[in-house]
Amino acid sequence: xxxxxxxxxxxxxxxxxxxxxxxxxxxxxxxxxxxxxxxxxxxxxxxxxxxxxxxxxxxxxxxxxxxxxxxxxxxxxxxxxxxxxxxxxxxxxxxxxxxxxxxxxxxxxxxxxxxxxxxxxxxxxxxxxxxxxxxxxxxxxxxxx
Numbered sequence: 317x318x319x320x321x322x323x324x325x326x327x328x329x330x331x332x333x334x335x336x337x338x339x340x341x342x343x344x345x346x347x348x349x350x351x352x353x354x355x356x357x358x359x360x361x362x363x364x365x366x367x368x369x370x371x372x373x374x375x376x377x378x379x380x381x382x383x384x385x386x387x388x389x390x391x392x393x394x395x396x397x398x399x400x401x402x403x404x405x406x407x408x409x410x411x412x413x414x415x416x417x418x419x420x421x422x423x424x425x426x427x428x429x430x431x432x433x434x435x436x437x438x439x440x441x442x443x444x445x446x447x448x449x450x451x452x453x454x455x456x457x458x459x460x461x
Contacts, residue, residue, distance in 0.1 A: 353436040356381040370416035388412035388420045421446045
């Protein structure tokens, strides 16, 4: 009997932990995307990602990030993959991305490897820094006058 009670408690703790992680993923103001490392197939993304890039969930799920032209310069992705394979993570790199409407914008992003039983995944977080960059320009102009 104690084994069943302990197992039930462990199962409930796991369910609660998964729910907290799911809520953090889905409600974060930063864009989150999980892709297969090899093919760059999008297997999950949050609402912030959809808003940032201007897509619906149906338009991106199962599609290749390169096929959606998310990277303004696709060679940036190749450099990131090499760095990711070498170091296991990429932190706070700036690159340019493309929204569905074609607008190119700067973003600060990080990538981590996620290992599963049968494939390598990458967790990408991104923050649109367009406003921050514009504010920097305004501040420099004010300082110059």
